[in-house]
Amino acid sequence: MKDKKNFKLLILFCLIFSISLTYPKISKGNEQTTEKRLNEISNNVRCLVCRNQSIYDSNSDFANDIKKIIIIHLKDNKSDEFIYKFLKSKYGEYILFKPPFQINTLILWILPFILIISGLIFFTFKFLKFRKND
Incomplete structure (x- = not known):
């Protein structure tokens, strides 16, 4: 009886340990995907303070604030389309470099x-x- 209990604990320990080994890889993959999406969206959004510059290229406070807003939406698993619509509703169509047809x-x-x-x-x-x- 004690051997069965020890065996179950061993299996449970192995499962927990294996999950903990894979978690950083999953988390790092999500961070890279989020960073890639942030860069892509930032390249398509105009900095309203700078002249014809994307928020990706700009270091203004406005650009940094917009990047923070985008990161919040990305962490909430919002789609790119949702983020573009949100920014467009808040700042107008001029904020998008490529106006929609x-x-x-x-x-x-x-x-x-x-x-x-x-x-x-x-x-x-x-x-x-x-x-x-x-």
Whole structure:
């Protein structure tokens, strides 16, 4: 009877010991993932104090505060999309370096293509007219 009890304690000790060995690896992996996500999000968020600089590149107090907010959300297992929406609701769309495609920003996305195509058509007709006159 005593041997069974000792055997159970030995197994319990082995389980606890094996879990404690794997825990730092899991924790370190989560920290690396969190750091990677923080860097990615920070590169896509504009520092409102600095000129055209991401909060990743900025050392301003504002950038550090935003990084702290992002870290809190990451530790709460919030998605990147949630964090972007949160920042956008608090500071406006200007805080995002890459504005989302929306109807009200449609002209910003289409205008460069329209200008390039118009320019190509214009120069093609000018070139054809020039060759026809020769």
